[in-house]
Amino acid sequence: MKTFIIGLIIGVLLVPAGAYFAARLGMLPVATASSPLPMETLIAKTALRAKLRREAPKRAGVPADPADLEAGAAVYKTNCAQCHGLPGQPQPAAARGMFPPAPQLLSADGMVTDDPVGVTYWKVKNGIRLTGMPAWSGTLNEQQMWQVSQLLAHADKLPPDVMAKLQ
Ligand code: HEC
Structure with a gap:
């Protein structure tokens, strides 16, 4: 003993x-x-998944209306595109040098359209520790965080007006 x-x-x-x-x-x-x-x-990954299961909201804070998607596109272009890229554009320089790399959220292989919108909202609001993903709760208001989350949840079927905003 x-x-x-x-x-x-x-x-x-x-x-x-x-x-x-x-x-x-x-x-x-x-x-x-x-x-x-x-x-x-x-x-x-295990820690993040467990947190999301507990804390990600089950109901969306704004609908995926064309007006909200358009507002989300404006938020995205100003705050997210420098890392997460724009449709049909080359991957931004910052995204290439990060670990883990920033997924290209508007390109087919980086979309989060399979994630519930509340999961994306949680990541936008709180950021992801140990990665380059910032928390936006100090910069964007609730409505803007939901609008950009709805944009990403519907990235594979955005109306032409919204796509035009992202060009
Ligand atoms: C400075 C670079 C940077 C900026 C700016 C940035 N992100 Fe990120 N983001 C990252 C990185 C890096 C990751 C990858 C984290 C990982 O692999 O877990 C990420 C991950 C994400 C994810 C999770 C993707 C997935 O596959 O699960 C979402 C959603 C996201 N970001 C949304 C946004 C939104 C919306 C904005 C703007 C409001 C934004 N990000 C701004 C770097 C950034």
Whole structure:
């Protein structure tokens, strides 16, 4: 029992000590081009998913009317396009150099149209820690955050007027 406890204490101390020395020796990845730490992606994704399940609103704060989508397009162009891009345009420079990369939310392979609008709203409002995704609750009002979320939820079927706003 005694050796077990001593072993346990050494084990508990060795792991953080090892991590500390790895950090001091410059062995941990901090550059955007480095690959993620073991379990980094798993932990970040699991934590985010659990949070969204608890906190993402189930009902949309504004409808997906043409007027709201158009207002969402204006919000997007001013605040989001520099990272998340515009339809038919090359990927912005900032998006290419980030880790994790900023998905191109208006291009077919980066859309979040399968996510409930409340999930997108939560991410817009709170940002995503350990990524370049800022929180917008201090900059945009509730209505604007919902409008841009509705825009992204309907990105695969936007009316021509809204598409024109994004050009
Ligand atoms: C400085 C760059 C930057 C800006 C500006 C930015 N984002 Fe992001 N955003 C990111 C990055 C990086 C991610 C990827 C996070 C990840 O992989 O988990 C992200 C992720 C997201 C996601 C989740 C995508 C997914 O696949 O789950 C949504 C939704 C989003 N952003 C919406 C917005 C909206 C709306 C705005 C403007 C109000 C905005 N972002 C502005 C960098 C940015």
